[in-house]
Amino acid sequence: MNSHCPSEPTGWQQVLRSGWLSHELSGPFQLRHGASGRARRLLFSQLFQPRNLQAGGEAGWDGRPGEPTCRSQKLMLQAGLIHPASPGCYCYLPPTVRAMEKLIKVMDEEMQAVGGQKLNVPSLSSAELWRASGRWEQMGPELFRLVDRHGKGYCLGPTHEEAVTELVAAQSNLSYKQLPLRLYQVTRKFRDEPKPRFGLLRSREFYMKDMYTFDASKEAAQHTYDLVCDAYCSLFDRLGLPFVKVQAATGSIGGTVSHEFQLPADIGEDRLVLCPDGHFAANVETLNKEQTSCPTCGEKLTQTRGIEVGHTFYLGTKYSSVSNAVFCSPQNKLQLAEMGCYGLGVTRILAASIEVLSTDDSIRWPSLITPYQLCFIPPKRGSEEEEEGAMLLERLYEDLAEVLPHLTGDSVLDDRTQLTIGKRLKDANKLGYPYVVIAGKRVCEDPPVFEVWNQNTSEVLFLTKEGVIELLSKVQVL
Amino acid sequence: MNSHCPSEPTGWQQVLRSGWLSHELSGPFQLRHGASGRARRLLFSQLFQPRNLQAGGEAGWDGRPGEPTCRSQKLMLQAGLIHPASPGCYCYLPPTVRAMEKLIKVMDEEMQAVGGQKLNVPSLSSAELWRASGRWEQMGPELFRLVDRHGKGYCLGPTHEEAVTELVAAQSNLSYKQLPLRLYQVTRKFRDEPKPRFGLLRSREFYMKDMYTFDASKEAAQHTYDLVCDAYCSLFDRLGLPFVKVQAATGSIGGTVSHEFQLPADIGEDRLVLCPDGHFAANVETLNKEQTSCPTCGEKLTQTRGIEVGHTFYLGTKYSSVSNAVFCSPQNKLQLAEMGCYGLGVTRILAASIEVLSTDDSIRWPSLITPYQLCFIPPKRGSEEEEEGAMLLERLYEDLAEVLPHLTGDSVLDDRTQLTIGKRLKDANKLGYPYVVIAGKRVCEDPPVFEVWNQNTSEVLFLTKEGVIELLSKVQVL
Numbered sequence: 001m002n003s004h005c006p007s008e009p010t011g012w013q014q015v016l017r018s019g020w021l022s023h024e025l026s027g028p029f030q031l032r033h034g035a036s037g038r039a040r041r042l043l044f045s046q047l048f049q050p051r052n053l054q055a056g057g058e059a060g061w062d063g064r065p066g067e068p069t070c071r072s073q074k075l076m077l078q079a080g081l082i083h084p085a086s087p088g089c090y091c092y093l094p095p096t097v098r099a100m101e102k103l104i105k106v107m108d109e110e111m112q113a114v115g116g117q118k119l120n121v122p123s124l125s126s127a128e129l130w131r132a133s134g135r136w137e138q139m140g141p142e143l144f145r146l147v148d149r150h151g152k153g154y155c156l157g158p159t160h161e162e163a164v165t166e167l168v169a170a171q172s173n174l175s176y177k178q179l180p181l182r183l184y185q186v187t188r189k190f191r192d193e194p195k196p197r198f199g200l201l202r203s204r205e206f207y208m209k210d211m212y213t214f215d216a217s218k219e220a221a222q223h224t225y226d227l228v229c230d231a232y233c234s235l236f237d238r239l240g241l242p243f244v245k246v247q248a249a250t251g252s253i254g255g256t257v258s259h260e261f262q263l264p265a266d267i268g269e270d271r272l273v274l275c276p277d278g279h280f281a282a283n284v285e286t287l288n289k290e291q292t293s294c295p296t297c298g299e300k301l302t303q304t305r306g307i308e309v310g311h312t313f314y315l316g317t318k319y320s321s322v323s324n325a326v327f328c329s330p331q332n333k334l335q336l337a338e339m340g341c342y343g344l345g346v347t348r349i350l351a352a353s354i355e356v357l358s359t360d361d362s363i364r365w366p367s368l369i370t371p372y373q374l375c376f377i378p379p380k381r382g383s384e385e386e387e388e389g390a391m392l393l394e395r396l397y398e399d400l401a402e403v404l405p406h407l408t409g410d411s412v413l414d415d416r417t418q419l420t421i422g423k424r425l426k427d428a429n430k431l432g433y434p435y436v437v438i439a440g441k442r443v444c445e446d447p448p449v450f451e452v453w454n455q456n457t458s459e460v461l462f463l464t465k466e467g468v469i470e471l472l473s474k475v476q477v478l
Numbered sequence: 479m480n481s482h483c484p485s486e487p488t489g490w491q492q493v494l495r496s497g498w499l500s501h502e503l504s505g506p507f508q509l510r511h512g513a514s515g516r517a518r519r520l521l522f523s524q525l526f527q528p529r530n531l532q533a534g535g536e537a538g539w540d541g542r543p544g545e546p547t548c549r550s551q552k553l554m555l556q557a558g559l560i561h562p563a564s565p566g567c568y569c570y571l572p573p574t575v576r577a578m579e580k581l582i583k584v585m586d587e588e589m590q591a592v593g594g595q596k597l598n599v600p601s602l603s604s605a606e607l608w609r610a611s612g613r614w615e616q617m618g619p620e621l622f623r624l625v626d627r628h629g630k631g632y633c634l635g636p637t638h639e640e641a642v643t644e645l646v647a648a649q650s651n652l653s654y655k656q657l658p659l660r661l662y663q664v665t666r667k668f669r670d671e672p673k674p675r676f677g678l679l680r681s682r683e684f685y686m687k688d689m690y691t692f693d694a695s696k697e698a699a700q701h702t703y704d705l706v707c708d709a710y711c712s713l714f715d716r717l718g719l720p721f722v723k724v725q726a727a728t729g730s731i732g733g734t735v736s737h738e739f740q741l742p743a744d745i746g747e748d749r750l751v752l753c754p755d756g757h758f759a760a761n762v763e764t765l766n767k768e769q770t771s772c773p774t775c776g777e778k779l780t781q782t783r784g785i786e787v788g789h790t791f792y793l794g795t796k797y798s799s800v801s802n803a804v805f806c807s808p809q810n811k812l813q814l815a816e817m818g819c820y821g822l823g824v825t826r827i828l829a830a831s832i833e834v835l836s837t838d839d840s841i842r843w844p845s846l847i848t849p850y851q852l853c854f855i856p857p858k859r860g861s862e863e864e865e866e867g868a869m870l871l872e873r874l875y876e877d878l879a880e881v882l883p884h885l886t887g888d889s890v891l892d893d894r895t896q897l898t899i900g901k902r903l904k905d906a907n908k909l910g911y912p913y914v915v916i917a918g919k920r921v922c923e924d925p926p927v928f929e930v931w932n933q934n935t936s937e938v939l940f941l942t943k944e945g946v947i948e949l950l951s952k953v954q955v956l
Contacts, residue, residue, distance in 0.1 A: 045655070045656070046593075046656065047595065048595045048597070048656075048659055048661060050648070050649040083645055083648065085599070085600050085602075085603075085604075085641060085644075085645075086600070086602065086603075086604045086630075086632070089600040089602050090600065091597060091598065091599050091600065091641070091645050092597060092598040093597055094595045094596055094597055096598075097596045097597055097598050097663075098596075100598075115524075117525065117526045117572045118572055118575045118576075119526070119569060119570060119571055119572055119575055120569065120570040120574075120575050120578075121563070121569050122563050122564070122567035122568065122569065122683045123601070123666060123668075123683060124563075124564065124567050124622075124668070124682070124683055125563075126563075126564045141627040144602075144624055144626065145624065146622055146623065146624035146634075148622065148670050148682075149619040149670050149672070152564075154564070156624075156634075163563060163569070166563075167561055167563075167569050170528070170561065171528040177523070178523070178524065178526075181526055183526060185575075187666075188601060188665075188666060190601075190602070192626050192627050194627070204602070204626075205600045205601060205602055
């Protein structure tokens with residue numbers, strides 16, 4: 001049996017001086033196993049992110065003529081974040097996978113903080129299960145349907161109320177003492193949209209975080225509902241996304257109470273009405289046409305559009321009664337569990353964040369989930385600062401790796417030293433790294449001074465090595 | 479907008495003394511946000527893991543009469559690790575998701591150490607793409623096929639050579655300087671097996687890590703092939719799994735060179751021949767019947783059975799020529815990329831590990847990916863040691879959380895204090911936590927002595943608090 005000895009990383013300096021990148025030794029990543037964790041060095045030129053950042057560059061564009069499009073779709077295609085595979089189905093390229101994994105970590109934290117336990121339910125969901133709940137017919141052409149080699153019918157789950165309720169119903173001796181059960185998953189979902197569009201905002205294959213809760217009473221279920229809504233608020237707060245929670249229709253999911261979490265945006269497909277004083281917010285589909293003023297304070301309601309990024313439902317016993325999901329009460333009676341279900345669009349939140357935070361040609365991410373926190377730009381090849389600048393940037397990186405090791409795996413070195421600093425900074429601006437650290441002219445001063453851009457605030461600072469490290473010590477990496 | 483304030487954890491002591499578990503405050507998890515990271519306390523009674531550990535208990539069994547079964551399937555069903563949804567489709571319950579996420583971390587480390595970049599390709603894969611490679615017909619009934627609302631044909635990807643090659647081919651200006659490209663994903667795959675069986679060993683929906691590599695020459699591609707094979711060896715070594723790498727047939731994937739990574743096991747579906755001195759190993763399907771001795775040393779070959787957990791293929795230009803996946807050579811000519819593809823069965827490795835490491839009634843995991851590293855067993859309710867034992871165990875946990883905070887999220891407290899220590903230890907033995915820490919009779923000695931079982935070595939140690947902490951400081955948590 002072989003044993004594995006990863007090669008020692010070569011330094012940036014060597015990489016930059018030799019003008020040649022040793023794929024054999026490094027590839028785009030370099031990883032050290034060991035107690036100190038990872039120390040990866042990511043080289044811009046080696047990252048698989050087929051960019052087309054030139055103005056008007058729309059290679060890989062999948063829009064059909066006349067099809068509406070939106071900012072996030074355009075930016076994500078241009079920046080090599082997604083690649084169209086078929087209508088409404090995208091390959092997520094490496095930076096998107098990084099952002100998605102970070103977002104899932106935040107979701108895990110928030111769900112586990114409210115007692116969520118993570119499971120994973122199959123995509124193939126039997127026709128019988130959906131017939132029993134009445135949704136095999138009700139969902140119509142939105143369900144992707146197929147038969148297996150034995151002629152048995154399945155759909156590809158767009159949501160999993162039936163499957164998870166069945167799972168809980170199968171636990172024959174569930175006691176009230178084990179409730180609440182708050183089960184969630186983060187998996188791929190499928191929906192045969194009539195008009196897939198707007199990139200990851202309305203696609204046919206997407207990732208969703210879906211939670212299903214089981215409580216012993218209506219009151220307990222209402223409490224769970226409130227807790228999960230609070231967790232959703234916490235999540236959007238941590239991402240720094242402006243959101244509104246609005247009363248919503250229950251649609252094909254059913255139940256009696258429902259809220260949507262919406263990011264206000266012109267491109268949004270939902271129409272919302274809001275009380276300007278914050279007393280009331282609703283999706284217009286829940287209101288009578290006549291209702292133009294706030295039911296509590298009487299203020300005139302304003303209208304806006306929103307992108308739905310989360311949806312919560314109080315289900316009661318709609319599904320538990322179908323699957324007979326019961327528990328044993330303190331009085332030793334079998335009772336139906338009171339249910340709720342809760343969804344967050346994982347890939348949709350990625351695109352919606354870009355939609356609401358970016359400008360027309362520069363991507364901005366929520367800092368917490370940006371694919372890379374940092375971009376380093378060494379001097380241009382042949383410039384006066386080339387040798388010293390590269391060396392000082394290398395030293396800065398090494399000190400950073402010592403003091404803030406979690407940042408090293410989140411840092412990219414823009415090694416395209418055939419390009420000017422200005423040109424690379426422009427690309428960095430378009431790609432939206434929160435911090436860009438440049439070894440420019442002033443790197444030759446004593447002590448050396450680095451130019452640091454905080455792209456989320458558009459601030460530029462000139463800092464010594466110590467200053468850079470202090471600034472970056474505040475950056476949180478998931 | 480709401481802001482989120484997670485409640486302070488209640489202590490075990492309080493939990494145990496009150497005899498009542500505050501779901502409202504805690505649920506099964508408790509999580510603190512903050513610099514110090516997580517401090518979760520998992521209570522056995524609240525974990526969703528529908529166990530049926532009694533001998534002969536086979537509730538939830540999905541075997542049809544006469545269907546063959548195996549150890550891992552039986553153990554995983556009994557221990558509440560999986561739940562059958564439909565033939566060959568399983569819900570993965572929370573402990574399995576934990577183990578799977580750890581396994582994926584190990585895979586990420588190994589793949590990134592050889593320059594792997596992670597992406598995510600849709601499951602829906604268009605019929606055209608598969609027709610172009612000839613596999614739409616070739617794969618026969620193993621492909622799950624469906625049509626969308628517009629009548630367009632798709633399959634559910636069992637593997638993604640076509641899709642990833644198409645993605646790379648779409649990068650119009652790929653230079654030899656950007657090669658090698660080593661792209662991988664960890665996603666759900668689908669295969670309509672004629673006979674799904676053995677639980678996660680042969681299922682119809684499963685997780686696979688699949689890598690696709692693109693090199694500038696045959697030599698470079700061969701080097702990539704060797705690197706990835708070494709990474710696979712490293713992975714199985716780190717998991718402590720006995721494996722053999724054997725020459726293998728290329729099957730429907732194609733290409734010219736192929737190896738399988740096999741775990742020797744009676745239940746394995748592959749027949750292998752091995753040179754007793756380690757000079758040669760092959761899947762019998764690659765050999766003539768006459769070949770009974772080692773081609774290099776002449777020793778008589780021995781036979782064994784194996785579970786295939788990994789498979790590597792040198793593909794050449796089979797797929798790159800179909801999609802025209804080319805790069806620009808140093809001589810400025812367009813050349814077809816030389817490809818390889820590499821698969822690891824994620825869910826299959828989980829089951830295969832249990833298959834080869836466990837006894838007939840006690841699960842054993844590779845230590846690195848066990849769902850929980852630690853189980854704490856406090857004294858029985860009403861016993862002499864109850865009060866003091868619970869308090870001392872709580873203190874031990876708190877000190878552990880201080881010194882080894884990474885262990886806290888990997889620890890379960892078996893709070894079923896209505897049961898004897900012996901009965902709970904028996905369950906812990908069946909479930910296979912690597913370490914079990916018991917507050918037994920000797921916890922009342924001065925200094926207090928804990929009973930610690932290392933279940934992977936069947937050792938029992940009697941240790942002071944300091945001794946326990948020293949022992950556990952060696953445990954690696956992913």
